[in-house]
Amino acid sequence: MDLIALLRELSDAFGVAGFEDDVRGKIERLIAPLVDDVRTDVLGNLLASRKGKGDLTLMLDAHMDEVGFIVKWIDDKGYLRFAPLGGWDPRILPSHRVEILTRAGERRQGVIGSAPPHILSEEDRKRPIPIESMFIDVGASSREEATEMGFRIGDPLTIHPPFAELRPGYVSGKAFDDRAGCVVLLEAARRLAEAPLKTNVVFAFATGEEVGARGARTAAYQIDPDVSLSVEGTIGADMPAVAEENQPVRLGRGPAITVADRSIIVPRRMVEGLERVAEENSIPYQYKLPTYGGTDAGAIHVTRAGVLSGVVSVPCRFIHSPTSTLRVDDLENTIRLVAGFVKALPDVLALG
Ligand SMILES: [Zn+2]
Numbered sequence: 001m002d003l004i005a006l007l008r009e010l011s012d013a014f015g016v017a018g019f020e021d022d023v024r025g026k027i028e029r030l031i032a033p034l035v036d037d038v039r040t041d042v043l044g045n046l047l048a049s050r051k052g053k054g055d056l057t058l059m060l061d062a063h064m065d066e067v068g069f070i071v072k073w074i075d076d077k078g079y080l081r082f083a084p085l086g087g088w089d090p091r092i093l094p095s096h097r098v099e100i101l102t103r104a105g106e107r108r109q110g111v112i113g114s115a116p117p118h119i120l121s122e123e124d125r126k127r128p129i130p131i132e133s134m135f136i137d138v139g140a141s142s143r144e145e146a147t148e149m150g151f152r153i154g155d156p157l158t159i160h161p162p163f164a165e166l167r168p169g170y171v172s173g174k175a176f177d178d179r180a181g182c183v184v185l186l187e188a189a190r191r192l193a194e195a196p197l198k199t200n201v202v203f204a205f206a207t208g209e210e211v212g213a214r215g216a217r218t219a220a221y222q223i224d225p226d227v228s229l230s231v232e233g234t235i236g237a238d239m240p241a242v243a244e245e246n247q248p249v250r251l252g253r254g255p256a257i258t259v260a261d262r263s264i265i266v267p268r269r270m271v272e273g274l275e276r277v278a279e280e281n282s283i284p285y286q287y288k289l290p291t292y293g294g295t296d297a298g299a300i301h302v303t304r305a306g307v308l309s310g311v312v313s314v315p316c317r318f319i320h321s322p323t324s325t326l327r328v329d330d331l332e333n334t335i336r337l338v339a340g341f342v343k344a345l346p347d348v349l350a351l352g
Contacts, residue, residue, distance in 0.1 A: 001030075003183065003187065003328055003331055003332065003335075004165060004171060004328060006030075006183050006186065006187070007163075007171065007173070007176075007179065007180065007183050007331070008163045008171075008173065009026060010023060010026060010027070010175075010179040010182050010183060011163050011173035011174055011175055011176065011179050012160075012163055012173070012174075013026050013179075014099070014101055014107065014156075014158070015064050015065050015066050015175065015179075016065065016066060016067075016068030016069070016070075016085055016101075016156040016157070016158050017065040017066070017067070017068065017085045017086055017207070017208050017209070017210045017211045018065070018085065018156065018207070018208060018211070019068075019101060019156040020044055020064045020065050020207050021044070023064045023065075023179070023182070024040065024044065024046050024064055024205065027046055027064065027182060027186065027205050028040075028046055028048075030186055031046075031048045031185075031186055031189055031203060032048070034048075034050075034189045034190055034193045035048040035049055035050045035189060035203065036049055036050055036051050037049045041218065041219065041222065042218070043207055043208065043214065043215045043218050043219075044207040044208075044215065045204060045205065045206050045207055045215045045216075045218065045219040046064070046204075046205040047202055047203070047204050047205075047219060047222075047223065048189070048202070048203040048204075048205075049200065049201070049202045049203075050189075050192075050197060050200065050201045050202075050203075051197075051200055052196075052197035052198050052199040052200045052201065053196065053197065053198050054198050054199055054200070054346065055200075056198075056199045056200065056226045056227070056345065056346050056351060057199065057200040057201075057202065057223065057224065057225045057226055057227075058199050058200065058201050058202070058225060058226070058227045058228070058229065058342065058345060059202050059204050059219070059220060059223050059225035059227070059228040059229075059300065059307070060185055060188070060201060060202070060203050060204065060228075060229055060231065060338065060342070061204045061206055061216055061219070061220075061228060061229070061230040061231065061296050061297070061300065062178050062181030062182045062184065062185045062204075062205060062206070062230070062231045062232070063178045063181065063182075063205070063206045063207070063208075063209030063210070063215065063216065063232075063296055064178070064179075064182060064205045064206065064207060065086075065178075065206075065207055065208055065209055065210050065211075065215075066086070066158065066174070066175035066177070066178075066179070066210065067084070067085065067086030067087060067088060067158075067177075067210045067320050068084075068085050068086065068156055068157060068158035069082040069083060069084055069085060069088075069098070069156070069157050069158065070082060070083055070085055070154060070155070070156050070157070071100070071136075071151065071152070071153055071154060071155040071156075071157065072153065073153065074143050074146050074147065074151060074152075074153065075135070075143065076142060076143050077141065077142065077143075078138070078139075078140030078141050078142050078143060078145050078146045079113075079135040079136060079137060079138075079140075079146075080100075080110065080135065080136040080138060080146065080151060080155075081132075081134075081135055081136075082131070082134070082135075082136060082157065083131065084131060085156065085210065085211055086210030086211055086320070087210070087320050088131070088320060088321075089320065089321065090128055090129060090130060090131045090134075091128045091129075092321055092322070093112050093131065093134060093159075094112055094113065094114045094129060094134060095111065095112060095113070096111070096112050096159045096322055097109055097110070097111050097112075097159070097160075098110050098111070098112060098136060098157045098158065098159055098160075099157060099158055099159070099160045100136070100138070100151065100155050100156075100157040101155060101156050101157065102150040102151060102152070102155055103150065103152055103155070104150055106150060108138065108149070108150065108151070109138075110136040110137060110138040110139075110157075111136065111137045112134055112135075112136055112159075113134065113135050113136070113137050114129045114133060114134045114135075115129075115133070136157075138151060158174065158175075159174065159322035160174050160322075161173075161174065161322055161323050166325065169327060169328040169329060170325065170326075170327055170328070171325065171326060171328065172323050172324065172325045173323065173324065174322060174323060174324070175324075176233040176314070176316040176319065176324035176325075176326055177232065177233040177234070177316060177319040177320065177324065178209065178231075178232055178233050179233070180232075180233035180314040180316060180326060180331060180334075181230075181231035181232050181233055181313075181314065182205060183331065183335075184231045184314065184331065184334050184335050184338055185203050185205065185231060185338070186203075187335045188203075188335055188338045188339040188342065189203055191335070191339045192339055192342055192343070195343065197342065197343075198345060198346060199227075199342065199345040199346060201342060202223045202225065204216070204219045204220075204223065206219055206296055209295070209296050213263075213294075213295070213296045213298055213299035213300075214299075215296075216230075216296035216299045216300055217299040217300075217303065220299065220300040220303040220304075220307060221303055221304065224303075224304060225300075225307055226307070226308065226351065227270075227307065227308045227309070227345065227349065227351070228297065228300045228301070228307050228308070228309040228310070229309070229310050229311070229312065229338065229341060230295050230296045230297040230300065230309070230310070230311045230312075231311075231312055231313070231314075231334065231338060232295050232311060232312075232313040232314070233313060233314050233316040233319060233324065233326070234248065234249055234256060234288060234293060234313035234314070234315065234316065234319065235248040235249060235288075235292055235293060235316075235319060236248075236249050236250060236251045236315040236316050236317040236318075236319075236325075236326070237249070237250075237317070238250035238251060238317075239317065245289075246289075247289070248288055248289050248292040248293070249286060249288050249289070249313065249315040250286065250315060251315045251317065251325075251326065251327050251330060252315075252327055252329070252330065253284060253285075253286040253315070253330075254278075254283060254284030254285045254286060254330060254333040254334075254337075255278075255283070255285050255286075255312045255313065255314065255330065255333055255334040255337045256285070256286050256287065256288040256312065256313040256314075256315055257271060257274050257275065257278075257285055257286070257287055257288065257310070257311075257312055258287075258288045258295070258297070258310065258311035258312070258313065259271055259287055259288070259290055260290040260291050261288065261290065261291055261292060261293050261294050261295065261298075261311070262291055262292070262293060262294040262298075263293075263294030263295055263297060263298020263299075264294075264295070264297045264298050264301050264309060264311070266297075266309065266310050266311065267308060267309075267310075269308070269349055269350070270308055270309065270310035270349070271310065273310075273341070273344070273348040273349045274310060274312060274337065274341060276344075276348055277337060277340040277341045277344050277348060278337055278340075280340075280344075281336060281337075281340045283333050283336050283337050283340070284333060285333075285337065286315075288311075288313055295311050297309045297310065297311045308349065308351075312334060312337055312338065313334075314326060314330050314331050314334045315327070315330050
């Protein structure tokens with residue numbers, strides 16, 4: 001499968017935080033032939049391991065979950081009320097079509113509604129509508145009807161516009177945060193499959209990052225790694241209305257190496273190791289400007305007695321919204337950096 005086909009497959013999978021089964025199933029099928037062992041833990045993390053020659057263990061982490069919503073109430077007129085799972089900007093929600101995963105495993109459609117502007121006061125029209133005031137129209141006219149249609153409190157949902165290649169090598173789709181990272185891990189696993197490794201590698205596909213790095217925390221505890229590298233899809237903000245010094249990362253400049261975000265200050269040794277791998281392999285790279293966002297690395301590096309942790313990201317515009325965009329050459333260069341880093345261990349960090 002080429003990179004775009006792989007990204008499309010994972011981007012279109014359902015994986016709202018806490019409901020990652022669909023995306024996990026797809027990743028499991030793809031990675032199983034490339035590793036020595038695959039298992040799913042209690043929190044739903046998928047852990048795929050390869051044995052290396054040495055004693056050192058590297059945890060490569062990407063999160064499977066995406067931001068979404070959960071049905072919190074079905075009113076007597078048949079409208080679904082909902083709450084966010086992960087960070088959303090409420091201004092962008094009204095009138096989007098949503099995909100709701102029912103208990104029966106069906107993906108049903110609905111539309112996010114809010115009071116029509118025609119009936120709002122001038123003052124209210126200027127204010128953003130809070131999520132609590134929005135509702136989902138599924139075509140039911142009563143609670144009973146909505147229930148008969150299969151909807152229940154607790155059903156997860158997301159906004160799912162179709163994946164598209166906007167121009168060759170430039171794609172748009174949902175959940176690139178962090179399916180782009182999942183693609184990087186899968187493709188790195190494939191490219192390393194024939195190579196003998198000096199380090200044990202666990203490809204950890206984590207659950208629940210968007211609600212507080214919940215999966216990565218327990219994954220790191222059981223893997224007990226010496227080193228970890230989290231791979232993210234992060235805030236590409238090279239766009240009108242954002243000053244250059246406020247653009248966390250930019251598209252087309254290659255993988256973004258994190259120096260510090262709100263969840264971790266990356267040890268210099270890790271940053272310099274990644275820089276060295278990039279420079280030795282002629283891979284373009286950029287820094288993610290401090291101190292935007294947080295990642296699984298925030299939970300991983302403080303596990304047990306501490307883990308030497310770093311983060312690299314694929315630049316993606318419009319994350320935490322229904323559709324992101326990314327450049328496939330950035331994705332490719334991130335794969336090269338991650339695979340190169342694995343091969344360069346443990347020497348590149350002066351470990352082992
Ligand atoms: Zn993420």
